[in-house]
Amino acid sequence: MNYERLKTFIAVAEKKSFSEAAKILYVTQPTITSQVKALEEELNTKLFERTTKKVAMTQSAHVLLNYAKEIVRLSDSAKKEILQMENTINGDLSVGCSLTIGEYILPTFLKRFIDSYPLIQMSVKIANSNAIVENLKDQLIDVGIIETLIEDPQIILEPIFEDELILIAAPDYFSTNEPKVSLNQLKETPLIVREKGSGTRAVMDNYLKKAGLSVNDLTIVMELGSTEAIKTAVESGLGVSFISKSAIKKELKLKLLKTYSIKNISFYRYFYIAFRKDSVLKSSTELFLNDLRNRNQEKEVGTLIHLQTSNG
Secondary structure (H helix, E strand, C coil), X not given: CCHXXXXXXHHHHHHCCHHHHHHHHCCCHHHHHHHHHHHHHHHCCCCEEECCCCEEECHHHHHHHHHHHHHHHHHHHHHHHHHHHCCCCCEEEEEEECHHHHHHHCHHHHHHHHHHCCCEEEEEEECCHHHHHHHHHCCCCCEEEECCCCCCCCEEEEEEEEEEEEEEEXXXXXXXXXXXXXXXXXXXXXXXXXXXXXXXXXXXXXXHHHCCCCHHHCEEEEEECCHHHHHHHHHCCCCEEEEEHHHCHHHHHCCCCEXXXXXXXXXXXXXXXXXXXXXXXXXXXXXXXXXHHHHHHCCCCCCCEECCCCCC
């Protein structure tokens, strides 16, 4: 069976849509239809029941799906092994990063990796953690590095770094020099937060919930989708915010911001490598991840702590 036809079939089966499959495979919808029709003719069976509203898999399609995934996986494994035997380090690599990682951590690694492997064509997509996971599931990216633990049966997460969120404010925002803020004080202070779906927002919500605070208890005045926008708003005295320590090194050095801790709460989180459970990592992807792990062991990420890898 033709590899591309099987990839097309899997995309339609997973998205339950010819048009959505066309989008993630970067082809036209007639191409999708033609590939599926050719596969149906080859197998002498109908794979999808199509109406104006939905696409439903037939019994034959349910049988084929597991075999198709395994055939594609074996084909990818064979290509990968042959490339390794020939010591050919090239190809493409698409990485998806959540905002804090993509803007403040990943650039530390990129130049040396690109210098070491100039034949690898690399692209980086920056979005929030939820969007990165969806891109992985749609096979729009090879690997993701995200800021929050997202449970999804199609995705494997591997912890790679530890990070801490810290409360930031303009230098003269609070009238006292107390380095810690109480929960009651936090409830009454204008708070600027990241958008829902971001790793930073998920960690903040989770820790505050454990401390007995809900979103309704807080005085949220802004919800922004950019770390830089949050820093600018906080510098202007519009409120306080929780942000990764790794994102404010420059501002702390220039004394544009001041950090505070919350009494009795520490906002620690992990950063995770994320990839599809049923996929074979390309050689270029494995090279990048190994380089990332090795560089972190050399402590080039400042205060981030290396964790033991796990496929759990």
